[in-house]
Amino acid sequence: MKNSILFIGAGRMAEAIIAGLITSSHEQINSIYVSNQKNTERLQELATKYQVQPIDNYDDIIEKVDMIVLAMPPSEHEGVLNKLKHLITSQFVVTVAAGISPSFIERYLPGGTAVGWIMPNTAAMVKHSISLYTYGSSVSEKHHMQMELLVNSIGTSLYCSEEEIHNLTAITGSAPAFLYLFVESLIEQTEQYNVSRETAEKLVKEMVFGSVEMLKGNYSPKELREQVTTPGGATAEGIKILRTGNFVELLQEAVIATNKKAKGEN
Numbered sequence: 099m100k101n102s103i104l105f106i107g108a109g110r111m112a113e114a115i116i117a118g119l120i121t122s123s124h125e126q127i128n129s130i131y132v133s134n135q136k137n138t139e140r141l142q143e144l145a146t147k148y149q150v151q152p153i154d155n156y157d158d159i160i161e162k163v164d165m166i167v168l169a170m171p172p173s174e175h176e177g178v179l180n181k182l183k184h185l186i187t188s189q190f191v192v193t194v195a196a197g198i199s200p201s202f203i204e205r206y207l208p209g210g211t212a213v214g215w216i217m218p219n220t221a222a223m224v225k226h227s228i229s230l231y232t233y234g235s236s237v238s239e240k241h242h243m244q245m246e247l248l249v250n251s252i253g254t255s256l257y258c259s260e261e262e263i264h265n266l267t268a269i270t271g272s273a274p275a276f277l278y279l280f281v282e283s284l285i286e287q288t289e290q291y292n293v294s295r296e297t298a299e300k301l302v303k304e305m306v307f308g309s310v311e312m313l314k315g316n317y318s319p320k321e322l323r324e325q326v327t328t329p330g331g332a333t334a335e336g337i338k339i340l341r342t343g344n345f346v347e348l349l350q351e352a353v354i355a356t357n358k359k360a361k362g363e364n
């Protein structure tokens with residue numbers, strides 16, 4: 099089955115999914131249409147790069163598509179869904195927005211509309227997103243296949259309940275930013291030792307790449323940490339500072355705050 103897909107929102111996440119679809123699943127794609135709010139240059143950029151069709155006004159396109167991917171900010175969903183409810187017929191509507199669950203979308207669209215939710219991360223750009231996904235109450239085998247087409251194009255995936263995605267959004271969607279902050283901070287500290295920015299970046303990134311390779315092996319993160327941390331040694335002194343500064347509790351608080359914000363609770 100070949101699919102025609104409309105993207106509403108043409109930012110980083112839309113581009114990552116489009117790039118994945120074009121490179122790994124083009125035989126399952128009929129047409130891809132992209133639309134956004136106002137940035138027509140961006141639509142042209144995507145059209146040139148991926149041969150997708152830029153759309154100013156998607157009203158007339160909807161009847162031609164099988165899937166609609168909502169890739170705009172969470173705050174824009176209410177307005178777009180209120181518009182879509184008059185336009186959709188049998189399209190599968192999938193959002194990638196933080197906090198926008200299928201039950202939220204179903205409140206706006208006609209009863210029986212097939213709905214899905216993907217929580218990807220920016221590693222989608224290099225096809226290494228771990229994407230969480232779930233469905234609304236009216237999906238069939240066809241929609242499962244369409245969902246797989248989307249999530250497989252950007253990496254690996256895990257089916258979850260709606261509640262699980264709310265709880266795991268911080269871990270898989272946002273924690274990459276926590277990790278990048280950690281990396282940024284180490285690079286800044288490295289520069290303090292009269293090391294050039296370029297060398298500092300190389301050293302820290304290579305340390306991270308090596309650590310990731312170790313994580314892919316058979317040892318648990320705890321065992322790997324203990325391998326580096328001789329009791330009473332230099333690394334143990336650094337870990338002591340991190341623990342005294344409540345590093346672990348801060349991470350826990352960051353996860354909880356992120357999830358609350360995504361759910362619109364703070």
Ligand SMILES: NC(=O)c1ccc[n+]([C@@H]2O[C@H](COP(=O)([O-])OP(=O)(O)OC[C@H]3O[C@@H](n4cnc5c(N)ncnc54)[C@H](OP(=O)(O)O)[C@@H]3O)[C@@H](O)[C@H]2O)c1
Pocket residue numbers: 106107108109110111112133134135136137138140169170171172174177178194195196217218219220271
């Ligand atoms: N980035 C991440 O790490 C990440 C991870 C997981 C989930 N997500 C979700 O992915 C979605 C998009 O994120 P992003 O990082 O791709 O954002 P982005 O790069 O800022 O792009 C947002 C896009 O939405 C468009 N847009 C805004 N309001 C719109 C409207 N009313 N109608 C149509 N298009 C509209 C913008 O168009 P204009 O430029 O014309 O305004 C832009 O193309 C968000 O809901 C976010 O929660 C992102």
